[in-house]
Amino acid sequence: MTALRLLLLGPPGAGKGTQARILVEEHGIPQVSTGDMLRAAVAAGTPVGAKAQSYMDAGELVPDAVVIGVAEERLGMDDASRGFILDGFPRTVVQAESLDGILDRLGTKLERCVSLEVAEDGLVARLLKRADLEDRSDDNEEAIRTRMREYRTKTEPLIDYYRQKGVLVEVSGTGDVDEVAHRIREAVA
């Protein structure tokens, strides 16, 4: 049970959520998923949910200011003081810079950014399959394609951002869940 401040980066459908949940079990620290928090806000009908819903349904990124507020509040909670697994935040350079500021104020910093590398073909099919299993309103084909485009144009530049900070590790996200979990374990050890 070591303290760990980790960010999982990767395209939609790469398995970030699944791997985050495994790390949560192993390290006893919370998963911080802005996607989960925004879905909860939509379901609860909060003002944040009202601001986020139309973007989420279309597969577009929710405006930085909304998401940064949600993440900052969550990271300031007691259970995150011993570490956290960031899943789906940051997704833009502005968010990454804000995260640096948030962690600075909390007197801590990110230890690792794990970039899950997967081939893009196959991801859309994987997400469409997931759409049958979960009832996500952003899992129709058009929204999925938009999410991929958003990832490529706005989130992928974060790989270089964290490489330059010297915290990036690239891990193959291909293979079964246990194999990928094993690679991540080695990469963050």
Ligand code: AMP
């Ligand atoms: P996820 O569950 O992480 O795939 O997120 C689902 C949706 O929530 C995304 O397609 C965005 O509309 C929104 N969202 C989640 N996290 C962020 C973020 N960090 N920045 C902007 N939008 C986000």
